Amino acid sequence: MSSRTARFFQSTLFRSTAAAGAVVGGTILYLDFIKPKKKPEIVTSYRPLKKNYPVPPSREDLVKNLSGDDGKKFDVLIIGGGAVGTGCAVDAATRGLNVCLLEKTDFGSGTSSKSTKMAHGGVRYLEKAIFQLSKAQLDLVIEALNERGNMLRTAPHLCSVLPIMIPVYNYWQVPYFFAGCKMYDWFAGKQNIRNSTILSREQAEALAPMMDTTNLKAACVYHDGSFNDTRMNATLAITAIDNGATVLNYFQVDQLLKDSKGQLYGVKATDLETKKSYEIKAESIINATGPFADKILEMDEDPQGLPPKEEQKPRMVVPSSGVHIVLPEYYCPTTMGLLDPATADGRVMFFLPWQGKVLAGTTDTPLKTVPENPTPTEEDIQDIIKEMQKYLVFPIDRNDVLSAWSGIRPLVRDPATVPKGKESTGSTEGLVRSHLLIQSPSGLVTISGGKWTTYREMAQETIDYVVKHFDFHGKNIKPCQTNELILIGGDDYSKNYSARLIHEYKIPLKLAKHLSHNYGSRAPMILDLYASSDYNKLPITLAADETFTPSHTSISPQNSLSYQSFDEPFTIAELLYSLKYEYPRTPVDFLARRTRLAFLNAREAMSAVDGVVEIMAQDLKWDDATKEKLRKEARQYIGNMGISPKKFDVEKFTIK
Known part of the structure; x- marks a missing residue:
């Protein structure tokens, strides 16, 4: 190369370097000194607490909507108040449709309250998708990963990110599991919440000292979402009501009403509280009853709708029973779950921190029929204990099982492909957890299957279908709004909301976290109820063995706000708030679903029954016979939630 050419290249390189330096320097100058700075996070996340949310219509007012002017017709009538049913109600109401939802018992009383409490894509489905070359499984994973992000965004107070550790006991499995975790991240795309990683044996042991690391080689960690399922369900119901829907629990659909051409035009339903019957008309009817979808389809096949x-x-x-148990917090790391990727029968099993306890499950037992109130068997409980014991360095005490429950997993198939008499279920292994949307000749739209994580997309697909196939007489219907809609309690909420409660009310951290993570921005109203309620003048015995006087101004060992008199997250103010804003109608509604006490500690919930009955009776005007009936039903329900036989008298439904 000539000297002239060399000088030319040197000159060009110098100019290029100078230009690049100028661009970098100019960018730094702009970003650091010229571009306006964002406001400090404290400005946006530490605003004054909002306490003036309006009181929703009473149940009596909602019932009046059913018997208005002659000829009144709802645009959409939804049967079923679980995750998908209430999700459909929110979707339809926010589009401007006139919505009615009827639930036979309480919101989320079935499958929707008995999940694994995870907003997840499903690592096991990804494995099946890859090894079985199943597009259906892969589509389910991608759909659920996308909806996981939606849940974390639209209900930030009820959903959080949870790391999950997969212990690996063979060297060859380390790259195998880690590759699966990274694919899980990759398929999440922009909705990926955090990147997977590998922990050494020493790191895993430090995070999970209760885990047996004798033969541990490493641990893979991926991330999913954790949430409070029935709090989410109740929140969807009151969000739908807040947007104008008529949503009612304890309303039983007795008959589907058909015209002379066999087309549906409404239902006949009974208010189970007053025993009054109503004829409710609607342009479209949606069957969103989950595991009980066949019950409504059977009514639809009858010419009279009976x-x-x-x-x-x-x-x-195709019903399948899944059992979970709850153990004290020392059975699992407080900030990380564990995944057993290969149980003795080929399933996966989770051990997860949830609400200050440890949730373990699930089993998978095929059923021939769908029970109204499934209960866990002692064999199911022992199966989970046996599987969990493989990972622990200390023995599991059966008396440590605080609660247990059984939920029905609604795996589905097209009923048109199943002739009568050929309903035998067999194994559920080959069935995908995707959903199914069908319309019958009478016009009944049925949505079933899927899982909690995909509830919103299932609801959107259902309402999209209804809008397309039914005539709403020129009504201006908006597109789906739920992708961005923040559910009640999530507005004005930030992850440090508990600190705001502590500063305002001078309460302990444990209580602040409990209220903020279950009620979000509605938590201040619960705390204010102490000051305004007559109950703060009277000693009342509830979940604790001691008597206390609820007050947010005085601190004492007997004050429930101090959390020194009992361990479980339950306060009288939550009951008062729930009665005013969340429509519980029985003690079980409150103890199992508005709060999660029965799911967290059945023995404590049992001791709280009498106090809850007394307070609800004053608010709902129960007579002595009703009080005794509901007291007995609550004890029976909680008594079937896995309390150790050594601790529970099955004849008297009392704790020994």
Whole structure:
């Protein structure tokens, strides 16, 4: 190369370097000195607490909406108040449709309250998708990963990110599991919440000292979402009401009403509290009853819309029972879950921190029929204990099982492909957890299957279908709004909301976290109820063995706000708030679903029954016979939630 050429290249390189330096320097100058700075986070996340949320209509006012002017017709009538049913109600109401939802018992009383409490894509489905070359499984994973991000965004107070550790006991499995975790991240795309990583044996042991690390080689960690399922369900119901929907629990659909052409135009339903019957008309009817979808389909097959006289085997739903147990917090790391990727029968099992306890499960037992109130068997409980014991350095005490429950997993198939008499279920292994949307000749739209994580997309697909196939007489219907809609309690909420409660009310951290993570920005109203309620003048015995006087101004060992008189997250103010804003109608509604006490510690919930009955009776005007009936029902329900036989008198439904 000539000297002239060399000088030319040197000159060009110098100019290029200078230009690049100028660009970098100019960018730094702009970003650091010229571009306006964002406001400090304290300005946006530490605003004064909002306490003036309006009181929703009473149940009596909602019932009046059913018997208005003659000829009144709802645009959409939804049967079923679980995750998908209430999700459909929110979606339809926010589009401007006139919505009615009827739930036979309480919101989320079935499958929707008995999940694994995870907003997740499903690592096991990803493994099946890859090794079985199943597009259906892969589509489910991608759909659920996308909806996981939506749940974390639209209900930030109820959903949080949870790291999950996979212990690896063979060297060859380390790259295998880690590759699976990274694919899980990759398929999440922009919705990925955090990147997977590998921990050494020493790191895993430090994070999980209760885990047996004798033969541990490493641990892979991926991330999913954790949430409070029934709090989410109740929040969806009151969000729908807040947007104008008529949402009612304890309303039983007795008959589907059909015209002379066999087309549906409404339902006949009974208010189970007053026993009054209503004829409710609607342009479209949605069957969102989850595991009980076949019950409504059977009514639809009858020319008169009546249920069959004899029990039928399900044709659409292939029921499977999943059991979970709850243990004290020392059985698992407080900030990280554990995943058993290969149990003795080929399933996966989770051990997760949840609400200050440890949730373990689930089993998978095929059923021939769908029970109204499934209960866990002692064999199911022992199966989970046996599986969990493989990972622990100390023995599991059966008396440590605080609660247990059984939920029905609604795996589905097209009923048109299942002739009557051929309903035999067999194994559920080959069924995908995707959902199914069908319309019958009468016009009944049925949505079933799926899982909690995909509830919003299932609701959107259902309402999209209804809008497209039914005539709403020129009504201006908005597109789906739920992708961005913040659910009640999530507005004005930030992850440090508990600090705001502590500064305002001078309460302990444990109570502040409990209220903020379960009620979000509505928590201040609960704390204010102490000051305004007559109950702060009277000693009342509830979840604790001691008597205390609720007050947010005085601190004492007997004050429930101090949390020194009992361990479980339950306060009288939550009951008062729930009665005013969340429509509980029985003690079980409150103890199991508005709060999660029965799911967290059945023995403590049992001791709280009498106090809850007394307070609810004053508010709901129960007579002595009603009080005794509901007291007995609550004890029976809680008594079937896995309390050790050594601790529970099954004849008297009392703790020994």
